[in-house]
Every structure is written in structure tokens, then in C-alpha cells.
Amino acid sequence: MEAYGITDRGKVRRQNQDAFWISCDKSPAILAVCDGMGGAKAGNVASDLAIKVFRCEAVRRLAEEPGADIGDILRDAVVSANTAVYELSRSNDSMSGMGTTFVAAIARDNELTVINVGDSRAYLISGGEIRQITRDHSLVEDMVERGDITREQSRNHPNKNYITRAVGTMATVVSDVFIETAGPGDTVLLASDGLTNIVFDEEIRDAVLGEDDVRRSCERLMELALSRGAPDNVTVAALRI
Numbered sequence: 001m002e003a004y005g006i007t008d009r010g011k012v013r014r015q016n017q018d019a020f021w022i023s024c025d026k027s028p029a030i031l032a033v034c035d036g037m038g039g040a041k042a043g044n045v046a047s048d049l050a051i052k053v054f055r056c057e058a059v060r061r062l063a064e065e066p067g068a069d070i071g072d073i074l075r076d077a078v079v080s081a082n083t084a085v086y087e088l089s090r091s092n093d094s095m096s097g098m099g100t101t102f103v104a105a106i107a108r109d110n111e112l113t114v115i116n117v118g119d120s121r122a123y124l125i126s127g128g129e130i131r132q133i134t135r136d137h138s139l140v141e142d143m144v145e146r147g148d149i150t151r152e153q154s155r156n157h158p159n160k161n162y163i164t165r166a167v168g169t170m171a172t173v174v175s176d177v178f179i180e181t182a183g184p185g186d187t188v189l190l191a192s193d194g195l196t197n198i199v200f201d202e203e204i205r206d207a208v209l210g211e212d213d214v215r216r217s218c219e220r221l222m223e224l225a226l227s228r229g230a231p232d233n234v235t236v237a238a239l240r241i
Contacts, residue, residue: 005237010230017043028108038098085168130205194232
């Protein structure tokens with residue numbers, strides 16, 4: 001397995017409030033991406049803290065409970081991250097209301113387990129096709145599912161950045177867990193909305209399939225986002241199984 005991640009503040013934002021983490025030196029491989037929010041001083045704190053707490057909890061549980069359900073480990077680790085971010089926001093007025101999206105994936109044997117909160121996404125590129133694993137927790141996604149707007153209209157909707165779930169904004173958090181089968185040659189890719197708002201799924205697929213190594217795929221996607229003005233922070237993390 002090989003993995004790579006890259007992040008950039010983009011062409012407009014003064015600060016990068018995204019964060020990511022990758023571990024693929026040993027099985028299982030883990031990757032996570034966060035997109036912080038809550039003001040100039042707080043968004044990056046929320047994303048960094050969520051990643052740190054998630055990493056510690058997930059690594060500890062995987063080591064101590066090798067037979068435990070991966071989905072349960074992910075849920076518990078996200079709950080711990082939520083508690084840490086929420087309590088810090090409550091104790092510091094300058095960080096009040098901060099939070100972060102969260103998406104993570106664990107690959108073990110042929111099983112891929114994904115968790116998400118918010119609108120950072122996970123994709124699976126397999127058999128020459130791309131499929132979004134996660135469902136955005138956002139206002140526009142709800143509107144699309146109700147039939148109020150089309151998928152194409154959602155890309156430019158004025159409320160496209162309004163998310164309905166986040167880590168750290170409330171005392172409790174609800175996450176979604178997905179179980180997929182993934183084998184040799186398949187790629188799981190995580191991204192913040194700074195990428196997916198301006199790069200189409202088919203372009204993500206082509207970048208993954210068109211490069212021999214996952215690092216170059218991520219760099220190609222970053223180059224594409226920056227060439228289109230990158231109005232938001234951009235983060236991509238990918239694992240080729």
C-alpha cells in the first residue's frame with residue numbers, strides 16, 4: 001500500500017484551516033481529513049485538535065483491541081475528538097462555536113471502513129470508475145435529495161457551504177459509517193470541499209487512474225484546484241491498496 005496527502009491554503013484564504021493525517025507503515029492503514037471552521041483563530045485549532053485526538057484514540061484501540069469492530073473504534077474516536085473540541089470551545093471565548101468536518105478511512109485486508117461528519121468526502125476509485133462513499137451532511141445535499149434543486153445547481157448554490165453536522169459544535173456528534181470491499185489497485189481518496197467544489201468527480205478519477213503513483217495523483221489534483229482559483233483551503237489524501 002502507498003499513501004500521500006497534500007494541503008494548501010488556496011488562492012484566497014489567509015490561513016489554512018484544513019488538517020490531515022496518514023498512517024500506512026503497518027496494517028491497518030489509516031487516513032483522515034478535517035476542514036476547520038469558526039473564525040480566523042479557531043478553525044485550525046478545531047481541525048488540528050480533532051485529528052490529534054482521533055489519532056491517539058484510534059491507534060490505542062487498534063493496538064489494544066485487534067479483534068474489535070473497526071466501525072465502533074472509528075465512532076468512539078470521533079466522539080472523543082468531538083468532546084475535546086467542544087470543551088475547548090466552551091472554555092475559551094475566542095474559540096466559541098468552532099468545529100470541523102471529519103472524514104477518515106481504515107483499510108484492513110480487503111475491507112475499507114469509512115466515517116464522516118460534515119461535507120469532506122471519501123471516494124473509492126475501483127475498476128476504472130469513481131464512486132462517492134460518503135454522503136454530505138449539508139443543506140444543499142438535503143435539498144438535492146428532496147428534489148428542490150438539481151445536482152448541477154447545488155455546485156453554485158449560495159448556501160452550498162452550510163453544513164448540518166460538524167465535530168465540536170455540540171456536546172454530542174452523529175457520524176455515518178460505511179463498509180466497502182477494496183482490493184489491490186483500488187484507491188480511496190479523501191478531500192475537503194476546497195477540492196470537490198471546483199473539481200468534478202470524473203477529474204478526480206482521471207487524476208488517480210492517469211498516474212503511476214498516488215503522490216503524483218494528489219499533486220495533479222492540487223494543481224488543478226489552484227489553477228481554478230482555489231477560493232478555499234484544499235486538502236487531498238489518498239491510499240492505493
